[in-house]
Every structure is written in structure tokens, then in C-alpha cells.
Amino acid sequence: MSTNKATSSRALEVCFSPALIHLHDISDAIVVVIDVLRATSSICVAFANGVRSIVPVASIEESYSYKSKGFLVGAERDGEMLAGYDLGNSPFSYLDPIVKGRDIALTTTNGTQAIAAAKDAYQIVIGSFLNLDSLCEWLIAQDKNVLLLCSGWKNSFNLEDTILAGAVAEQLEPHFTLNRMCDAVIGAIHLYSIAKPDLNGFLERSSHRKRLERLQIDKDVEYCLTPNLAPVVPVMVDGVLVKFVA
Amino acid sequence: MSTNKATSSRALEVCFSPALIHLHDISDAIVVVIDVLRATSSICVAFANGVRSIVPVASIEESYSYKSKGFLVGAERDGEMLAGYDLGNSPFSYLDPIVKGRDIALTTTNGTQAIAAAKDAYQIVIGSFLNLDSLCEWLIAQDKNVLLLCSGWKNSFNLEDTILAGAVAEQLEPHFTLNRMCDAVIGAIHLYSIAKPDLNGFLERSSHRKRLERLQIDKDVEYCLTPNLAPVVPVMVDGVLVKFVA
Numbered sequence: 001m002s003t004n005k006a007t008s009s010r011a012l013e014v015c016f017s018p019a020l021i022h023l024h025d026i027s028d029a030i031v032v033v034i035d036v037l038r039a040t041s042s043i044c045v046a047f048a049n050g051v052r053s054i055v056p057v058a059s060i061e062e063s064y065s066y067k068s069k070g071f072l073v074g075a076e077r078d079g080e081m082l083a084g085y086d087l088g089n090s091p092f093s094y095l096d097p098i099v100k101g102r103d104i105a106l107t108t109t110n111g112t113q114a115i116a117a118a119k120d121a122y123q124i125v126i127g128s129f130l131n132l133d134s135l136c137e138w139l140i141a142q143d144k145n146v147l148l149l150c151s152g153w154k155n156s157f158n159l160e161d162t163i164l165a166g167a168v169a170e171q172l173e174p175h176f177t178l179n180r181m182c183d184a185v186i187g188a189i190h191l192y193s194i195a196k197p198d199l200n201g202f203l204e205r206s207s208h209r210k211r212l213e214r215l216q217i218d219k220d221v222e223y224c225l226t227p228n229l230a231p232v233v234p235v236m237v238d239g240v241l242v243k244f245v246a
Numbered sequence: 247m248s249t250n251k252a253t254s255s256r257a258l259e260v261c262f263s264p265a266l267i268h269l270h271d272i273s274d275a276i277v278v279v280i281d282v283l284r285a286t287s288s289i290c291v292a293f294a295n296g297v298r299s300i301v302p303v304a305s306i307e308e309s310y311s312y313k314s315k316g317f318l319v320g321a322e323r324d325g326e327m328l329a330g331y332d333l334g335n336s337p338f339s340y341l342d343p344i345v346k347g348r349d350i351a352l353t354t355t356n357g358t359q360a361i362a363a364a365k366d367a368y369q370i371v372i373g374s375f376l377n378l379d380s381l382c383e384w385l386i387a388q389d390k391n392v393l394l395l396c397s398g399w400k401n402s403f404n405l406e407d408t409i410l411a412g413a414v415a416e417q418l419e420p421h422f423t424l425n426r427m428c429d430a431v432i433g434a435i436h437l438y439s440i441a442k443p444d445l446n447g448f449l450e451r452s453s454h455r456k457r458l459e460r461l462q463i464d465k466d467v468e469y470c471l472t473p474n475l476a477p478v479v480p481v482m483v484d485g486v487l488v489k490f491v492a
Contacts, residue, residue, distance in 0.1 A: 016403055019266060023402050156269050157262055157430040183452050184403040187437055194436050206429050 011145040012176035014165045014184035018117035019155040021147075030144045031121035032135065032168065034128070035151035036160040038089045038217075039076075039111025041128040041224040045091040047243040048130075048230035050100035054241040056112040057105055066105035072098075074106040079217075090220050091130070114151035115236070121147070124236035125244075129164055129199075129224060134231040136171040138244065146172065148188070159191065159206040160225075163199065166192025167227075199225040257391040258422035260411045260430035264363035265401040267393075276390045277367035278381065278414065280374070281397035282406040284335045284463075285322075285357025287374040287470040291337040293489040294376075294476035296346035300487040302358040303351055312351035318344075320352040325463075336466050337376070360397035361482070367393070370482035371490075375410055375445075375470060380477040382417040384490065392418065394434070405437070405452040406471075409445065412438025413473075445471040 011029070015021055034040055043054055057063045060075050060082065067073050074087035081088025087099075089108050106112060118124050122144060127135050139146055148168055150161035166188035173189070195202035200222060223229070233244040257275070261267055280286055289300055303309045306321050306328065313319050320333035327334025333345075335354050352358060364370050368390060373381050385392055394414055396407035412434035419435070441448035446468060469475070479490040 016262060017266060019269075020263060020401065020403075023265075023400070153429070154269070155266065156428060157266075157433065159429045159433060162429075162433065182402060183399070183405045183408075186452065187403065187405060187408065187433070190437055190440050191433055194440070206432065 010143070010176045012148075012169060012172055012185055013146070013182045014148045014150070014162075014169065014188050016150050016157045016162065016184055017152045017155045018114045018149065021117050021149060024147050026118065026121040026147055028122050028145055029147045030123045030125060030139065030142060031118040031147045031149050032125050032127040032139070033111065033114045033118055033149050033151065034161045034164050035108070035111030035114060036128055036164050036224055038091060038220055038224055039106070039108040039151070040126045041130050041230075042074075042089055042091045042094050043106070043111075043126050043234050043241065044128045044130040044230040044232055046094040046099060046104065047232040047234050047241075049095055049097075051094065051104055052101055052242075053103045054234070055103070055105045055239070056115045056241065057107045058112060058116050060107055063105045063107040071103045071105045074104055074108075076108045078109055090217065091223050092220065110151040110153060114149055118149055126234035126241065127164060127168060128230075129167070129227045130230040131232055131234075132164075132167055132227045133171075134228070134233055136168055138233045139168070139172060140175050146176070148185075159195075160203055162188050163192045163195040163202070166190070166195075256389070256422045258394075258415060258418055258431055259392070259428045260394045260396070260408075260415065260434050262396050262403045262408065262430055263398045263401045264360045264395065267363050267395060270393050272364065272367040272393055274368050274391055275393045276369045276371060276385065276388060277364040277393045277395050278371050278373040278385070279357065279360045279364055279395050279397065280407045280410050281354070281357030281360060282374055282410050282470055284337060284466055284470055285352070285354040285397070286372045287376050287476075288320075288335055288337045288340050289352070289357075289372050289480050289487060290374045290376040290476035290478055292340040292345060292350065293478040293480050293487075295341055295343075297340065297350055298347055298488070299349045300480070301349070301351045301485070302361045302487065303353045304358060304362050306353055309351045309353040317349045317351045320350055320354075322354045324355055336463065337469050338466065356397040356399060360395055364395055372480035372487065373410060373414060374476075375413070375473045376476035377478055377480075378410070378413055378473045379417075380474070380479055382414055384479045385414070385418060386421050392422070394431075405441075406449055408434050409438045409441040409448070412436070412441075 076089035148165040322335035
């Protein structure tokens with residue numbers, strides 16, 4: 001392992017939808033799952049705030065079954081927290097001191113589905129603006145191919161995940177082989193370059209942002225777009241997300 | 247029908263891969279198939295040069311079977327013309343006077359596969375930089391939803407199709423309802439705004455462009471990126487592409 005492999009042959013790729021992940025060979029790649037609004041942002045906040053583990057589950061029914069095992073359960077569909085659950089998908093939920101030391105079972109519209117789509121990866125890690133620099137440092141230190149997987153909105157391309165992919169790619173680019181970069185990497189970097197001066201303003205024209213506006217979560221969005229508030233690297237170990245400890 | 251419906255409720259969407267077309271309701275939409283390098287560019291050149299019809303066929307075997315029926319046959323895989331065929335995928339092939347008045351059966355790596363993926367559309371039309379303004383005028387004159395379908399490279403996102411989608415979307419945007427626009431439309435318009443001052447230079451970093459460089463088709467690429475050299479609107483009628491005649 002090295003942190004300065006400028007001539008590395010590692011591949012860096014971006015995938016704009018979980019429905020396209022089959023186009024990438026992820027068996028030897030670290031897959032960074034990205035769901036900026038809001039699953040992977042909330043996951044980073046949770047670990048920065050002392051959560052012990054998070055089990056991503058695909059279905060609402062499955063998440064609820066964890067309640068009797070002592071887990072806090074979180075569930076969101078179409079941007080709204082579901083009745084009967086302890087937690088929704090707002091990062092502020094995960095700042096509550098009650099989560100410290102706890103295990104959480106979580107299902108969301110897009111984020112946990114993307115984690116499921118990446119199940120054959122060499123390793124799965126969680127990315128958001130909240131852990132941007134920690135994540136990039138960690139990825140550069142690994143000697144592995146990297147795929148940045150945007151969760152999108154119900155498998156469609158979205159801008160918020162794409163610009164985070166661009167932000168990560170911008171930092172990783174010097175450490176990876178350029179001629180193996182896919183067009184999606186270049187597209188994401190370009191879009192991030194436009195968005196960077198005003199992430200909030202850039203996303204105001206995004207359909208997902210508009211969809212979330214009706215839920216009055218402007219503060220959530222602003223929080224989720226703030227780099228490095230939760231400097232952790234959540235990694236998947238045996239189907240459970242935990243905080244990476246060096 | 248109107249050419250100035252600024253308050254139209256028509257939806258404008260962009261799809262970055264034929265593998266994602268199931269996410270769009272195309273039953274009531276005109277689907278613009280885009281394969282800038284080079285299938286849809288060559289199709290525009292063909293019609294501007296007097297070709298009577300083009301049958302897009304998915305398999306190489308099927309295209310060859312048309313030869314005995316008097317068709318010229320064209321086939322390309324991975325950027326190269328196949329032995330035994332009359333035409334490849336270079337737009338210059340279709341400038342040859344021998345194509346005038348002829349029927350052509352064509353199969354290519356990405357373009358004809360995208361046409362097949364759009365088979366359930368209300369209507370299929372062909373887009374490239376070569377027919378940019380004619381296409382946009384025609385689309386604005388129709389009272390229909392529009393989906394811009396990028397062929398990509400073997401179902402992966404590519405930049406050249408995306409920037410053409412952005413160029414079309416830029417012209418169509420005032421005539422469509424903004425709040426129904428998908429994020430991919432916005433992403434494509436942004437990427438086109440970066441590419442616009444120097445399309446060739448912008449694509450120099452694209453993997454597909456690099457892939458084609460080994461085939462020494464720089465002149466093809468330059469030609470395919472020149473707006474309005476072939477001011478035609480190829481439309482699909484009963485499974486056959488013909489030139490739209492008002």
C-alpha cells in the first residue's frame with residue numbers, strides 16, 4: 001500500500017445507476033456507495049456520533065424485524081419517515097444522543113438498494129460530502145480499483161450523487177490510471193466543477209432537490225452538502241456497516 | 247400543433263443508456279436515438295445524400311440476409327467495418343454517390359441496438375450534430391413528449407452522445423415544462439455548455455474518442471461534430487427509417 005502511487009494502474013470508474021452496475025467488474029474493486037440526499041450522509045453522521053453498527057436491509061418488513069433484537073430501526077420511502085420506526089432518513093435524527101453505542105437496521109428508497117446492488121464488490125464503503133476528505137485519503141491509501149456508485153433516484157441519474165462522485169474523482173484522479181477512466185468519471189468531474197462554487201444553488205434546479213423541498217428539509221440538504229462534518233469511513237464487514245478503525 | 251408553446255406541458259427527458267430506457271414511459275413520447283460516433287451521424291449523411299431507406303437490424307447475420315434482396319449492407323462492430331459488407335460506420339461512406347436512391351440494411355455496435363431498445367416509442371427519430379437545428383425545429387413543432395436516448399458505449403454513459411443531448415435540450419427547453427425535467431436533462435445541458443466552445447477538444451479526454459483514435463478516424467470525428475451538415479429528419483415508419491417530408 002502506498003499513498004503516493006501517481007503511476008498506479010488502479011482503475012477509477014463512476015456508475016450513474018445501480019441498474020448499470022453489471023457493466024463494471026467490481027470483484028476486485030472497492031465500491032463507494034453514494035446517496036447524498038440522504039442515506040449515506042445520515043450513515044456518516046451516525047458513525048461520527050457513536051453508532052456501533054448499521055445493517056442495511058432492502059425491505060421495510062425486514063428492517064422492522066430487527067426491533068425485537070434490540071436494534072433501533074430506520075425506514076424511509078419517497079423521502080418520508082415511516083410510522084412506527086425510530087429513525088427516518090434525516091441526518092439530524094442521527095445526531096440524537098440516543099443513537100450512541102446502538103445498532104441500527106436501516107432501509108431507504110435508494111441508498112440501501114444501491115448497497116445491495118454492490119454486494120459482489122471486493123469491499124463496500126459509504127461516501128457523502130460529510131466524509132469527503134477522510135474517504136478520499138482512505139481510498140488513496142488502498143491499492144485497489146475504485147467504483148463510485150451513484151444511488152440515483154429509483155435507478156435514474158441524479159445530480160447530487162454525481163457531483164459528489166466528481167468531488168471524490170477530482171481528489172483520486174492523480175493516483176489512478178487516466179486511460180482507464182470511463183466517460184462517467186470525466187462527466188462527473190466536469191459537473192462538480194460547475195457545482196463547486198455553490199452546491200446548494202446548483203442543486204436548486206435538480207428534480208430530486210425539488211421533490212425534497214415539499215418535505216421542508218432545506219436544512220437537511222444544506223447540511224448534507226457541507227464537506228467534512230463527519231470525518232469517518234463506514235465500511236461493510238460481513239454484511240454490517242461499521243466505522244473503519246486503522 | 248404549434249411552434250411557440252412556451253407554456254406547454256410536454257415532458258423533456260434524457261436517458262444516458264439503452265439499459266435504462268425502462269425507467270421512462272415512452273409510449274407517448276418521441277424518442278430521439280443518438281449515437282454521435284458514428285451510427286446516427288452516418289444515417290443523417292445517408293439521407294442527406296439521397297438514400298431511400300435504412301433498415302436498422304440488431305444482428306450481423308440479419309443484415310447480411312438483406313444483400314440478396316438488393317440492399318446495400320452496412321455493419322460495424324467495435325468501431326471497425328466488417329469484411330464482406332458494402333458500408334461501415336464512417337459518415338464518408340455515405341457520401342459516395344452509389345448510395346443515392348438505395349435501400350440499406352445497417353447494424354452497428356451501439357446505434358442500432360439503441361433503436362431496438364426504443365421500439366415501443368410513439369415515434370423514433372435520429373439525432374446527431376449533423377442535423378441538430380432541423381431536428382430541434384421538427385421536435386418543437388410536434389406536440390409530444392420527447393426522450394433523448396443516448397446510445398452510449400455498450401450501455402455505458404458516454405460524453406459525445408450526452409453533449410448532443412445537451413445541445414438539443416438547450417434548444418427545446420423553452421418549449422417544455424421545466425418542473426418535469428429530469429436531472430439527466432440538466433446534467434446534459436451543463437456538459438454541453440462546457441463542451442460547446444471546442445467540441446473536439448472536449449472529447450479528447452473521452453474514452454470512446456480514445457478508442458476510436460486507434461482506428462485513425464480523426465476526420466470522421468471532426469465531421470460528426472460539425473452542426474447542420476445534413477439537415478434532414480430521419481424518422482422510423484413501420485420499422486424502416488426514411489427521411490421526413492413535410
